[in-house]
Each structure stands twice: as C-alpha cells, then as structure tokens.
Amino acid sequence: MIYADNAATTKMSEKALETMVSLIKDTYGNPSSLYEFGQKSREVLEDARAKVAKAIGANPKEIIFTSGGSESDNQAILSAAKAGEAAGKKHIISSAFEHHAVLHTLNKLKKEGFEITLLDVHENGLIDPGEVEDAIKEDTCLVTIMFANNEIGTIEPIREIGEVCKKHGVTFHTDAVQAIGHIPVNVVDDNIDMLSASAHKFHGPKGVGFLYVRKGVRLFNLIEGGAQEKGKRAGTENVPGIAAMAVALEDAVSNLENYSKIVTAKRDRLIEGISDISHSALNGDAKKRLPGNVNFCFEGIEGESILLLLDDKGIAASSGSACTSGSLDPSHVLLAIGRVHDVAHGSLRLTIDESTTDEEVETIIASVKEVVEYLRGFSPVWRDLISGKREFIL
C-alpha cells in the first residue's frame, strides 16, 4: 500500500510504540497515587510535559493533556467564550474553513447569543491579518484561526495574526493539529495564547493530545472530576499515550528541517506531475502550504470514484467530495476558497510524509492520471465540456 493520507492519521513511530507498550506493561501505576510505583508514573507524565513544552517553546505548567485536537479546541474556545461573557464581551472571530471541532463549537455559541465573524480565506486559502484587525471590536473576546488547514494545507500568517490580537488585548487560539511536528511552531514568537494539538498527526498514538494555555489566560473545565492536570482536566491521565506523544513530538521537532526539505521536494514533484492533467487545479497557495499536502480539483469527475479506483491500485488518499462525507455538500474548505460545487465534488487530497519514496510519488502521479482519464471517459459532464455544451470552469 502507498499511504498518502497522513493528514487523516499517521503511522506510529517505532520509538513511540515501544514507549507506549513498555509503559502499559510495566508502569501502570496511577500518577495520583502516593506510593513510589504511582510516583514513577507521575515522573513519566511530568517528563512528557517538559518535552512537549520544550517542543513548542512553552513552560511545562502551560501544557494540559487532553484526548486530542477536538477536545482541546472545545475547551479553548468555550473557556475564552465564558471568560469573555463574564466581561460582557460576546464577539468571536474565526475563519470560514476551520475544522468542524472549531466551527461546530462556534455554532453552539452562536445559539447562546455570541456574535461570530468568519473571515474570508480568499482564493489561495490565506487569511489576511489586516482583515483580522479590521474585524476586532470592543467586545471581541477571542480570535481562533487554524495554523494550517487540514484539507488544502495552507499555512496561515499566525505570527502576524497573533501580533494583531496582542495589540488589541484579544485572546488568540490556534488549532495547530496539522502544523505541530510538520512546521516550526513557537508559542512565544508566534504570539499564541492557546494552541490545540493531536498526537496521531505526528506519529504518536490516537486519543491523546494537548492544549497549551499561556500563563494568565483563564481556562475552564470541560470534564469535571478529580484534580488531575491542575484541576483543569479531570480523569486519570493516559500516561502511556502521553509519553508516546512526547517522544514522537521530540523526534518530529528535532528533524523538522530535514523533514521539510525532503517532503517539500516530493510534494512539489507530485504537484508538477498532476498539473499535467488538463482542466485540473491545485487547491490552496502553491508555496505557503504544509510540506506533505497536495490537493487538486479535476473537472468532470467525482472524488469518491477517484478514491475507490486509487484504492484498487493500492493508494490510500482522501477527497472533499460530498459522497465521502455522507452529506450532499462538498467540503466547506473548498467552497470557502471559491470552488463551485461542480468542481469541489472532484477533489483529491494526497498527504505524504518522509517515508514516501520517489518511486511511490511517480506511481501516484501515473495512477491519478490514469484514473482521471478513465472516469472522464464515461462522464456525461466531461462529454458536455469537451463538446462545448458546457463551459469549463478550470
């Protein structure tokens, strides 16, 4: 199998796996127990916290372990909203192409009387910090903008947006699930108040993540119970998962430069090769994008068919077509960058990593070309396009 869906999830690193298995077997004490066996787990937990903090330039006290990106997003946004409401501020700024963990939380707040401004992400999938500043009002309590988009991979000007928020005294949260472990992130330099991350996106285990909360920013609980995580997140800590996340992150961050160089070159070859297909278009900015992300729209065909045929050829990929989501609308991300429905249905996301070989890259290119040509061969839409009955969009 050629695995080209690393934005969905990644393979656990050997080191993360070994760490996890060994802890499950031998270090199963509860970190809240006072005897030495429990305190051994406490040490592992705090060591992991220090590693995670170091990887993003934070203080260990500013790291809360969670179950993953969605929980972190929910807790960050709901906390900032609650703090805002107490101060009479009920306006939140975000973008139209956030992850659903953010958008659905904002929808919930909207029903509770919050005013939500969703900024335009423009054709290239990039948010303008100037537009963030223009949107800030007296009663803005939060700006939440993703670090990098999960579908089209565009990297947002986080540092500049953070600067704007700092200037206006507005809390700034970023969903960095796709960015952490893939591009440099430093919460101090990037002016970030709160940040969400998920271990399985950087070769760690599923069901583990963290939330960075800058000292002085108020945080409320989602889960009530024991005093774990300084009372901010109840529940016995997933020590093996957390420790595995920490080693995966440590490795990813120490290898960032090399990773970026190698994977970006493969990504650009993929983009170059797939661009040969007529009436296709790359989604999102060609350069300001994650090293491993390639996302295309092909006119005249539908995404799920592309995925099934690629699967037959042993290639695992993803699409923003409606048929892959179970809803009638295609990806909100593709619609947000201005792709019309007709074209958004025919999208393909390939997300590679450093284990993807040059040979695999060439196989992917050849397979995508073959599949697109085959499906266009019996598409009534394609027939109308080439006969001039319908106008090409791409």
Add this chain to the structure above:
Amino acid sequence: MALYSEKVMDHFRNPRNVGVIEDANGIGEVGNAKCGDIMKMYLKIEDDIIKDVKFETFGCGSAIASSSMATELIKGKPVADAMKLTNEAVAEALDGLPDYKMHCSVLAEEAIKSALDDYHKRNGQ
C-alpha cells in the same frame, strides 16, 4: 468491512453497457453536477423491446454501479417491464447499498424512466 458489497464493487470496477448509442431513440439525463451525480441513459428500442442500452455517469462508486446494474436489468426486456423498474430492485440486485447511498439507485430508476419518456414522446405517445 468494506464500504460496498462485492456486487457494487464489481459493477463499479467493470461497468456494463458503458458508452453512447449514436442512433438511440430514447435518451434521458437526470441529476446535476452541483449535487455530484449525473446519469445519462441511451436506449435503442425496436418492436417494444430494449435491444440496447448504454449509460454515462458522473458520480460516486455507487452511482456508477447503480447505472450499470439498471442497464443490465432492462436490457432485452419489453418496454412495459422496463417501466416497472424500481430503485429497490436496483439496490437489491447490487446486494444492497448503504442508507445514505440509496439516492443513487433512485437516480438510476429516474434515468431509465426519463429515457423511456423520451422514447414515448418521440413516438407521439
């Protein structure tokens, strides 16, 4: 468990009756690109018998498989029989479709009916 039955995958991978009939005497097209599914059916009817049928489809795996199966179910049959084709029959012949894909079988039924309507109109019926 796979998303689709073996039958669906077979008809998706090896669609039957794909293409165009140049001298078709009944053509129907349903769906729209905005929703992500378009099916076009071409019929060649002689002596009230569906002598030949071909299809073109823009859509997902189950849309392509449903089109293929629908053509198989009516090929060589009297027009009166083809008129009775239901989406349930298409889905059943495919060993079932996931609930949220049932509309694909509905579209296949509609495409056949639309082509038959066109045939009847051309014949002043």
